[in-house]
Amino acid sequence: SVPKGREESKAASVGGVQCNYGEGLSVDMSCVFHPAWLHGDPRKVLYPTDSSGQFCGQKETSNASIHTLQGLLLSLAVSLVFILLLRFTASLLLWTTITSVILLLAYGVCGVVCREDSHRTAASRRTYLMSCLCVSVCACRCVVVLLVSLGVAEASILLMLIFLRRRVRVAIAMLREASKAIGHITSTLFFPVITFLLLTVCFFYWAVTAVYLASSGEAVYKVMSPEVSCLHANSTCHPETFNRSNISKSALCLGSQCLFAFYGGETAYHRYLFLLQLSNLLVFLWLVNFNLALEQCTLAGTFASYYWARRKPQDIPPCPLLLSFSRAIRYHTGSLAFGALILSVAQLVRILLEYLEQKLRGADNSLSRFILRCLQCCFWCLEKVIRYMNHNAYIMVAIYGKNFCTSAREAFFLLMRNVVRVAVLDRVTDFLLFMGKVLIAGGVGAIAYLFLTRKIPVIQEEAPNLNYYWVPLLTVVIGSYLIAHGFFSVYAMCVDTLFLCFCDDLERHDGSSEKPFLMSPELHRILGKSSQLH
Known part of the structure; x- marks a missing residue:
């Protein structure tokens, strides 16, 4: 027979569930998980609470969340509408954009x-x-x-x-031609989504590897003593054997403890952890620049197939974006990786210079800080030059399939032979696209501001009570600008590709029946050799 006390202890009620301890592991787990699901609340870990214990950013509370991942959707819709309007009314829309930005x-x-x-x-x-x-x-x-x-x-x-009003008209004409190309190959607008996903994978790879490297050292313990006369203070120790050691029993080290100091080690691996972190950073930069190069080469090959088609859009190959992507993966990965490596090394050197500047900030040495600032400026300029040359080299790689060095050389001399047109289109076109980004981000930000400050009567009751509305407002504005930048970067790539194709078309053909121009009549009229740019 079982004693009464032990018989009662064989069962217990946890969270309203009768659990018999002797029925096995499955019943044990149900005894844990059921009260956890019944009484637990993961929001206590994920969301902060106010002084009344109410969750911030949750519905059915006075701290209901601001409808910001909605402001970003609005910017996405506005960007798409802007691009569709740019396809049909480029001149009117761009002049309206400039006027709107001025008024804004x-x-x-x-x-x-x-x-x-x-x-x-x-x-x-x-x-x-x-x-x-x-x-x-x-x-x-x-x-x-x-x-x-x-x-x-x-x-x-x-x-x-x-x-620069004449140059603005020229850039508008180039954007109108780019709108036609994107209108025939609409899938290019969504290719940056693939690039974003690849960059996200690269970022997580770098972050996880960096965390594992940082936490791969062994725990090092040191002697901490309140007595100044303790000769063994700051010496290494082992917590399991410290209480039995002579240090803890010494009269000069009374009250000493063996405490954790840092993660490290004495092996060759631990001594070179910093170099391993630099190598991990270099690989991360390399992967990021390679993905961006892959996007540029793919889009350049797609838009080049549009330009070199004699009859548009009849002679454009089917699925041009997929064909260009497969060509870049199959034939041009070496060129893209080489160009990305050059840029990554320049970026790594600039990051190291900034790291050294942070380390020397407390030092009273004006000469060293001046030299570091000069080196940072030089490598910043070098990075910009390499990025610009790589951009044009990838276009030439996508068009003619030559290696990186040959393509970079041909792109450089082609641009130098058309330096006036380059000066016109590069800056003015970038300015017009920047105006579009500013208009979208500013317009969505203005709507968000009116909503958060309850100045829209129709939806005034839905606006939350906020002490500070700048955080959600800045989130909407910055997110809107980034979304618009993703769409407009395709336009910028299209303009650059069509421009290089145009310059090469002028040099290879003379407009005769044997060598006819492949450019549109409008481009020939505005950007031709008899143009007002010369």
């Missing part, structure tokens, strides 16, 4: 000035000045910087429109 900057200047005037009228001038000097000096400086930035941007755009 002017509105920003007026808004900042009016806000400051309202603060000044709310209190006396003396009180306002004292608050600026004593309380909110940083805020006043930010206002001044914001006003100057908006004013400089406004003046720069107006001056460019006055002195």
